[in-house]
Amino acid sequence: xxxxxxxxxxxxxxxxxxxxxxxxxxxxxxxxxxxxxxxxxxxxxxxxxxxxxxxxxxxxxxxxxxxxxxxxxxxxxxxxxxxxxxxxxxxxxxxxxxxxxxxxxxxxxxxxxxxxxxxxxxxxxxxxxxxxxxxxxxxxxxxxxxxxxxxxxxxxxxxxxxxxxxxxxxxxxxxxxxxxxxxxxxxxxxxxxxxxxxxxxxxxxxxxxxxxxxxxxxxxxxxxxxxxxxxxxxxxxxxxxxxxxxxxxxxxxxxxxxxxxxxxxxxxxxxxxxxxxxxxxxxxxxxxxxxxxxxxxxxxxxxxxxxxxxxxxxxxxxxxxxxxxxxxxxxxxxxxxxxxxxxxxxxxxxxxxxxxxxxxxxxxxxxxxxxxxxxxxxxxxxxxxxxxxxxxxxxxxxxxxxxxxxxxxxxxxxxxxxxxxxxxxxxxxxxxxxxxxxxx
Amino acid sequence: xxxxxxxxxxxxxxxxxxxxxxxxxxxxxxxxxxxxxxxxxxxxxxxxxxxxxxxxxxxxxxxxxxxxxxxxxxxxxxxxxxxxxxxxxxxxxxxxxxxxxxxxxxxxxxxxxxxxxxxxxxxxxxxxxxxxxxxxxxxxxxxxxxxxxxxxxxxxxxxxxxxxxxxxxxxxxxxxxxxxxxxxxxxxxxxxxxxxxxxxxxxxxxxxxxxxxxxxxxxxxxxxxxxxxxxxxxxxxxxxxxxxxxxxxxxxxxxxxxxxxxxxxxxxxxxxxxxxxxxxxxxxxxxxxxxxxxxxxxxxxxxxxxxxxxxxxxxxxxxxxxxxxxxxxxxxxxxxxxxxxxxxxxxxxxxxxxxxxxxxxxxxxxxxxxxxxxxxxxxxxxxxxxxxxxxxxxxxxxxxxxxxxxxxxxxxxxxxxxxxxxxxxxxxxxxxxxxxxxxx
Numbered sequence: 001x002x003x004x005x006x007x008x009x010x011x012x013x014x015x016x017x018x019x020x021x022x023x024x025x026x027x028x029x030x031x032x033x034x035x036x037x038x039x040x041x042x043x044x045x046x047x048x049x050x051x052x053x054x055x056x057x058x059x060x061x062x063x064x065x066x067x068x069x070x071x072x073x074x075x076x077x078x079x080x081x082x083x084x085x086x087x088x089x090x091x092x093x094x095x096x097x098x099x100x101x102x103x104x105x106x107x108x109x110x111x112x113x114x115x116x117x118x119x120x121x122x123x124x125x126x127x128x129x130x131x132x133x134x135x136x137x138x139x140x141x142x143x144x145x146x147x148x149x150x151x152x153x154x155x156x157x158x159x160x161x162x163x164x165x166x167x168x169x170x171x172x173x174x175x176x177x178x179x180x181x182x183x184x185x186x187x188x189x190x191x192x193x194x195x196x197x198x199x200x201x202x203x204x205x206x207x208x209x210x211x212x213x214x215x216x217x218x219x220x221x222x223x224x225x226x227x228x229x230x231x232x233x234x235x236x237x238x239x240x241x242x243x244x245x246x247x248x249x250x251x252x253x254x255x256x257x258x259x260x261x262x263x264x265x266x267x268x269x270x271x272x273x274x275x276x277x278x279x280x281x282x283x284x285x286x287x288x289x290x291x292x293x294x295x296x297x298x299x300x301x302x303x304x305x306x307x308x309x310x311x312x313x314x315x316x317x318x319x320x321x322x323x324x325x326x327x328x329x330x331x332x333x334x335x336x337x338x339x340x341x342x343x344x345x346x347x348x349x350x351x352x353x354x355x356x357x358x359x360x361x362x363x364x365x366x367x368x369x370x371x372x373x374x375x376x377x378x379x380x381x382x383x384x385x386x387x388x389x390x391x392x393x394x395x396x397x398x399x400x401x402x403x404x405x406x407x408x409x410x411x412x413x414x415x416x417x418x419x420x421x422x423x424x425x426x427x428x429x430x431x432x433x434x435x436x437x438x439x440x
Numbered sequence: 441x442x443x444x445x446x447x448x449x450x451x452x453x454x455x456x457x458x459x460x461x462x463x464x465x466x467x468x469x470x471x472x473x474x475x476x477x478x479x480x481x482x483x484x485x486x487x488x489x490x491x492x493x494x495x496x497x498x499x500x501x502x503x504x505x506x507x508x509x510x511x512x513x514x515x516x517x518x519x520x521x522x523x524x525x526x527x528x529x530x531x532x533x534x535x536x537x538x539x540x541x542x543x544x545x546x547x548x549x550x551x552x553x554x555x556x557x558x559x560x561x562x563x564x565x566x567x568x569x570x571x572x573x574x575x576x577x578x579x580x581x582x583x584x585x586x587x588x589x590x591x592x593x594x595x596x597x598x599x600x601x602x603x604x605x606x607x608x609x610x611x612x613x614x615x616x617x618x619x620x621x622x623x624x625x626x627x628x629x630x631x632x633x634x635x636x637x638x639x640x641x642x643x644x645x646x647x648x649x650x651x652x653x654x655x656x657x658x659x660x661x662x663x664x665x666x667x668x669x670x671x672x673x674x675x676x677x678x679x680x681x682x683x684x685x686x687x688x689x690x691x692x693x694x695x696x697x698x699x700x701x702x703x704x705x706x707x708x709x710x711x712x713x714x715x716x717x718x719x720x721x722x723x724x725x726x727x728x729x730x731x732x733x734x735x736x737x738x739x740x741x742x743x744x745x746x747x748x749x750x751x752x753x754x755x756x757x758x759x760x761x762x763x764x765x766x767x768x769x770x771x772x773x774x775x776x777x778x779x780x781x782x783x784x785x786x787x788x789x790x791x792x793x794x795x796x797x798x799x800x801x802x803x804x805x806x807x808x809x810x811x812x813x814x815x816x817x818x819x820x821x822x823x824x825x826x827x828x829x830x831x832x833x834x835x836x837x838x839x840x841x842x843x844x845x846x847x848x849x850x851x852x853x854x855x856x857x858x859x860x861x862x863x864x865x866x867x868x869x870x871x872x873x874x875x876x877x878x879x880x
Binding site for chain 2: 002003004005006007008012014031033050051052071072073100101102103104105107108125126127128129131132137140141143144147148155158160161162163164165166167168169179180181182183184186188190196197200201203204205206207212213215217219227228230237238243244246247248250251253254278279280281282283284329372373374375393394396397398399400401402403404412430431432433435438439440
C-alpha cells in the first residue's frame with residue numbers, strides 16, 4: 001500500500017526561486033511553455049513562459065535541439081546568470097531541452113507581442129490563447145489581488161464568509177432582468193444578488209461577506225454591462241448609520257491597494273498602472289452632485305431620480321478636478337430607483353440612506369442601510385406594489401429580529417475595468433457572458 | 441463636503457477585545473442580541489449573543505430595565521469580571537441597557553438550547569432563526585475555515601484564483617443531470633463543474649483554483665446529495681503523474697486542519713470534534729480496494745466499474761480499522777465511469793489515471809490527470825459517443841498546447857458533513873437546494 005504525505009520535492013525552479021537562491025553558474029532545471037523563438041546568427045533566443053513571468057534562454061548549438069514551436073511545453077536544463085537587459089534580470093544558457101507536449105496547430109495570433117491590438121470579438125473568441133499574452137495575464141492577477149484584499153480586510157474585521165444559493169425562488173432586485181429556469185418542474189430564477197441571504201446571515205454572525213457570481217438578464221449591449229459577474233458583497237450589523245458601511249468600503253479599498261502595491265507590483269508595471277489615492281474619499285449628496293456637475297459642465301438635469309452615465313462621468317470628472325480624488329461617494333439616492341430593502345431617510349422620506357461609489361466616473365458599488373423593522377419593511381414592499389406573502393422566508397429576518405444593518409455589493413469586473421482603464425468590461429472578465437456570447 | 445477615511449473608532453467591545461484588554465472593574469459598552477433570559481430570585485441572567493460568542497450578563501435591579509424579549513438587539517453598559525463558570529470565562533454586571541431593534545414575533549423554536557433536536561424540514565424551513573443556535577453557527581465557522589485553508593495553501597503554492605462562468609453552452613460532466621435555462625432565446629446550461637475553464641487556465645497560469653457554486657440536476661433524494669453545492673477546485677500543470685495532485689490535496693487538508701486547530705478551536709469544542717490525522721493518507725487501487733473490503737466484510741462485488749455507497753463505507757471502515765486513517769485515496773478508476781477528459785492509464789487502457797478521496801467512507805473528491813494531447817482527446821470524445829465539434833472552444837486548449845496537467849474538485853459541504861459527523865449534507869449547507877427545496 002502506498003502513502004501520500006503532502007510533501008513534494010520538485011527540483012524544477014520557478015523565477016522566484018532563482019531570484020531568491022541565486023544559483024548563478026550552476027545547472028538548474030525549469031519547465032515552461034515556449035512563448036517566443038528568435039533565430040539570431042549563430043544562436044537563438046527562446047523565451048520560456050512560466051507562471052510567474054518569462055525567462056530569456058539562449059541556445060548556442062551546444063546540444064541537439066529537438067524541433068520546437070511556440071506553445072510546446074518543455075523541461076529545460078541550463079545555467080542562469082544575471083542579465084540586466086532581459087526581463088526579470090535573468091538569462092538561462094540552455095544545456096538541454098526536452099519537449100513535454102506539442103500543440104496540434106500553430107497559433108492563430110501572435111501572443112508574445114506586448115500589445116496584441118485585436119478587436120473585442122477576436123480577443124474573446126480566442127480566449128484560450130489570448131489570455132496567455134502577458135498583458136492579459138496581468139489584468140487577472142490584479143483582479144485576484146482585489147479579491148484577496150477584500151477578503152483579508154473583512155476577515156480581520158470579524159466578518160464570516162458565507163456561501164448562499166444561486167438558484168432562488170424570487171429575485172432580490174425586482175424587475176424583469178432575471179434569468180428563469182426549470183427546477184424539477186417548478187419555476188426558479190438565477191440570483192441577481194445575495195441580498196436576502198446576507199441580511200438573514202447578519203442575524204446569525206453580525207458581519208458576513210461573500211464573493212460569488214450573480215446574474216442579470218439585462219438586454220444592454222454596452223461596454224460596461226455583463227450578464228454574469230462576480231459580486232463582492234458584505235453586510236454588517238450594529239451600524240450607527242450607513243456611513244459605517246462607507247468607512248468599511250474605504251478600508252477595503254485601502255487593503256486592496258496595499259496588497260497590490262506589496263505583492264503585485266510587477267503586474268502593475270506591465271500595465272503601467274499607478275493606483276489612485278484612497279486615504280480620503282469625498283462624499284456628496286445626490287442632488288448636490290447633480291447640481292455641481294450640471295453647473296460646471298453646462299449639461300441640464302433631465303431625470304431628477306437617477307444618474308445618467310454621462311452625469312456619472314461628469315461627477316467623477318468634477319471631483320477629480322476639484323479634489324484630485326478618482327473616487328467619490330454619492331449619497332441619499334431617491335427611493336424611486338432604489339430597491340425595497342433600502343431604508344428611507346427619516347428626515348426626508350423621498351431619499352434613502354444609501355450610496356453609490358464612483359471610480360473614474362463609473363459606478364462600482366451600490367450600498368446603504370437596510371430596513372430592520374418588520375412593519376416598516378412590509379409597508380415598503382406594499383408601497384412598491386409587491387406582495388409581502390411572496391417574501392415570507394426573507395421577512396422571517398425582520399419578524400424574529402435583526403440589528404440595524406447595512407452593506408454593499410462591489411462589482412469585481414467593473415472595479416478592475418475602472419482601475420486599469422480598460423475600455424470594455426469584457427476585458428476585465430476571463431470568459432464574459434453577454435447578449436450574444438455564451439462561449440468559450 | 442464630507443470625507444471618508446476608512447478609520448472607525450467604535451467604543452463597543454467584542455469578547456475578544458475584553459479577553460485581550462481585561463478592562464475588569466471598569467464600565468464598558470457592548471452590543472448584541474438577547475439570546476436567553478433567566479429570571480432568578482432578585483436578579484436575572486441575560487445572555488448576550490455576539491459574533492464571537494455569548495456573554496453572561498447580570499441584571500440586579502440597579503436601573504430601570506426596558507421590556508426585553510429574546511432576539512431584541514441591544515446596546516448595554518456594564519462592568520466585566522472574570523467568572524470561570526460562565527462561557528468565555530466572563531460575566532458582565534449591567535449598568536444600562538438600550539433596545540436597538542425589537543422582533544415582531546416571539547421565536548417559533550428555542551434556539552438557546554444546546555441541541556435543538558428539530559427534524560430536517562423544521563430546521564431548514566426556519567433557517568433564519570435556527571442558524572442562530574450556537575451549534576449551527578459553529579458548523580459554518582468550521583466551513584469558513586476549510587475554505588480559507590484551501591485558498592491559503594494554494595496561494596502559497598503559486599496558484600492563481602479564477603472566476604469562470606456558471607452559465608455555459610455545454611456540460612462538462614455529460615449526462616442528463618444538468619439544469620437548462622433560456623439565455624436570450626438560446627439554450628444554455630448551469631455549469632456542473634469549472635472543468636473546461638480551469639483546464640484552459642492551466643495554459644495561462646499553470647496553476648489555478650476556484651471556490652464557486654456548481655449545479656447538478658440529479659433526482660436523488662438522499663442524505664448526501666445537493667442540487668447546488670460549493671466546489672473547491674484546482675488544476676495544476678507540469679505534473680509528473682496524478683500523484684502530484686494527491687500530494688497537493690494532502691497538503692491542502694493539512695493546511696485546513698492546521699488553521700482550524702489554530703483559529704477555530706472554540707467552534708471545534710462546541711461540536712466536540714477532534715480532527716483526523718492527515719500526515720499520511722493511504723492510497724490503494726480501485727480493484728484492490730474493492731477486493732479487500734469485499735473479503736473482510738463478506739459483501740460480494742456486483743458492479744466491477746463503480747463503487748456503491750455501501751462499498752465506499754466498507755473501504756473507509758477497512759482503512760480505519762487496518763491503518764487508523766479516516767481518509768483513503770482510491771486510484772485507477774475504470775474509464776467507463778470517468779468523464780471524457782480523464783487520461784487513460786497507458787499500461788492498462790481500461791483504467792484511468794484518476795482517484796477519489798474518501799473520508800469516513802464517503803467520497804469527498806474526484807480528481808486525476810487530464811488528457812493534454814489533441815488527437816488523444818478527440819479520439820476519446822468519439823469513443824464516448826460525443827461529437828468533437830460540440831467542444832470546439834474547449835479543444836482550443838489542446839490544439840494550441842497545454843502542459844501535462846491534472847486537478848480535482850472537493851465538495852465543501854460533503855467535506856464539512858464527513859468531518860463533523862453530520863448525518864445529512866443539508867446540515868452542512870446554509871440554504872440547501874434539493875428536489876423539493878427552493879426556499880429559504
